[in-house]
Amino acid sequence: MDAITSLLSKLYLFYFDSPTVTSYRASIEVVSKSLRIFSGENVQLKCVIPDIYFSTWKYLWFKDSMQLPQTEETLRISHAHVKSSGKFSCQGKRETAIGDIQTRPSLPVEVSVDGGWVILQTPPHPVVVGETLNMVCRLRKKFPIHETILYKNGVEVMRQNGSSLDLQVENVDLEDEGMYSCRASWDMEMRTYSVISAATPVKVVEFLSQPVLEIDAENNQIGVNKIKLICHVQYNARAPAPPINFYFYKNDHLLGTATSENHKVVRRDSGWYSCRAKVPQLGLFRWSEARSFGEVTGE
Template sequence: FLFFFLFKLKKDFLACSPTVTSYRASIEVVSKSLRIFSGENVQLKCVIPDIYFSTWKYLWFKDSMQLPQTEETLRISHAHVKSSGKFSCQGKRETAIGDIQTRPSLPVEVSVDGGWVILQTPPHPVVVGETLNMVCRLRKKFPIHETILYKNGVEVMRQNGSSLDLQVENVDLEDEGMYSCRASWDMEMRTYSVISAATPVKVVGEFRYLPFMKSLRGRGRIGVNKIKLICHVQYNARAPAPPINFYFYKNDHLLGTATSENHKVVRRDSGWYSCRAKVPQLGLFRWSEARSFGEVTGE
């Protein structure tokens, strides 16, 4: 009877055990670009943020179809146009309570072009203030005499000479769009001019939205006559990200000094409260809307 009870207990435990970890896999682009010519190669690496360095098996997917590859790195060799698609990965490993899986990665799109000219853009979104670096690539090394860059079908840059590197400095949100390039060259007494397919460029700001204020009624360690002001903002910069400072105001008067924490405990007085999030190294800052906290209620 004891054996049967323990067997049933283990079976019930396995049935209710979680099969998905809190880890989310991500894809690292090993190649220089996700947009390539047919016949070229692409490498993608599946990264699992496991601090315990467990042994994982890797599941790869193209669109909704699982691929036979189970290695950490996915290699697409001698790619053809049909190799294009959205790729994602997921980790899987055996444990004492059965197989568990990570959350799937966000997909990355590989584009294989069968033409003569492609515009290679960064595989990740460009952050406001950065330089957008692009390359107008030719399948063969022709003597280029002119390169034109288009955004949403409108010419934005024209340069003479053999350089195929194109740069847009200090980008802002308005620089987001569909980009293409045209390369022109002379060969055998004739001029050739070919335009690439359009490729999207996404630009993200340091602050995805304006800060907003929230308050908590005094309780616990806060104290009865205190309120906790919280300044919520989504800071969007790639690591190593410059530090962000928070400033808190009451009736437009600064409450103390700047802090790296997004919260501050102050005396519970009625008034108009606001906060400012600032990245000193980038000269960026955003204000929240002022909120009235009179008879403060928990939110």
């Protein structure tokens, strides 16, 4: 009896001491203009929780997996120094009658604090194919610039004369992804100064990636005679994004009608399955590769 009581007590403590993780994933909104700043400047990050019920959350902040003392929605890094650099993430936590509930942690964002004289400020988020990549070759002080050079992976890709420090690459494609840096040159007191920034990564993503079809045949909730088709795709449209529809096929024959959900439960049957993601307003679509299920011919 004592052993049973002890086991029940441990289970009770485990249930109420271990926080429950919700399906919500927190995300970080960059409040300040850039994640790459000079030492002595400030950065603000906001933790966003997609909770439609507007619950009251406590915010947990982490730097390189180490928890910070701040618990407010906005994290402010004032008078930053080089050691302030790192990867920051956040997570929501709230108390309920059955114990603590936590969100899934956000994806990390990297803050870079530069102690030098020149930095290249790039967009904090990936650039979508077809967009314009806007960058700023920024100086710690306002020198009379006469030339700015942009490098990609150490190779010069752009040179411009004059005082403008704005750099643009129009209609980007996947080949424009890489490590970028800039060099600024100016004359002062009969001397020419030229300083290059540290390299910073620029990520380019497709507007609509090629879908990947997952066939879930082990899900007990859908029934023994069913399988679940899941069409995984990255849709990188800027808000407000046009709606995306999903189509599912078996042996090139459409299974039902289009759906806004990226999954569909169908009869368990051997064959070749595929899916198609389409943005009707833009006339854009991509197909997945066909996947076999069960005993099929032509493998």
